[in-house]
Amino acid sequence: MKKIxxxxxxxxxxxxxxxxxFYRIDKTNPPLVKEKDFLLNENAPPAIAxxxxxACYDCHSxxxxxxxxxxxxxxxxxxxxxxxxxxEKLNFSTWTEYLADDKSHHLKECAEVVRETRMPxxxxxxxxPEARISKEERETLATWFExxxx
Numbered sequence: 001m002k003k004i005x006x007x008x009x010x011x012x013x014x015x016x017x018x019x020x021x022f023y024r025i026d027k028t029n030p031p032l033v034k035e036k037d038f039l040l041n042e043n044a045p046p047a048i049a050x051x052x053x054x055a056c057y058d059c060h061s062x063x064x065x066x067x068x069x070x071x072x073x074x075x076x077x078x079x080x081x082x083x084x085x086x087x088e089k090l091n092f093s094t095w096t097e098y099l100a101d102d103k104s105h106h107l108k109e110c111a112e113v114v115r116e117t118r119m120p121x122x123x124x125x126x127x128x129p130e131a132r133i134s135k136e137e138r139e140t141l142a143t144w145f146e147x148x149x150x
Contacts, residue, residue: 020073025080027066030093037061038092042148051141052092055120055131059086062093067127082121107149111142 034040038061039049057063064083070076090106098106113119115138120131133141 017073023073025070025076027064027070029064030062032062032093036094036096038095041095044144048141048144051133051137054128055133057092058128058131059083059124060090060092061087062091069127082124104149107145111145111149114138114145115142 038044039052044052053063058065059082066079070079090109095103110119114133117138120128120133125132
């Protein structure tokens with residue numbers, strides 16, 4: 001089988017990349033009902049609220065802010081997939097719609113993923129330095145999630 005030189009493939013890849021840019025993701029956030037919000041309903045102290053908003057709300061609420069690089073395909077689809085999955089797992093904007101058992105489970109999970117440094121994701125932290133939380137802040141946040149759970 002004959003090998004195709006890279007210099008012949010590159011123009012095709014470039015054209016495909018350019019054509020991909022015409023397919024945009026939907027960046028519309030669902031309507032926000034403040035009365036259903038987690039931080040409001042759980043009376044989060046200001047320091048906790050800031051940490052949760054900076055580290056969690058972009059993917060786990062209806063308050064997603066889409067940065068410039070979400071205009072570039074295929075990154076936009078990758079990021080939108082993370083947001084969709086994040087909202088399916090836990091949505092802080094619909095907190096009051098969860099049953100008591102579900103809330104308890106979510107709070108337990110929040111404490112675990114924060115303590116185990118699984119959240120926020122490393123790929124999110126790279127372009128969002130404001131979402132970085134220290135080891136001490138992680139422990140404070142996890143302890144607060146557990147206290148709300150009880």
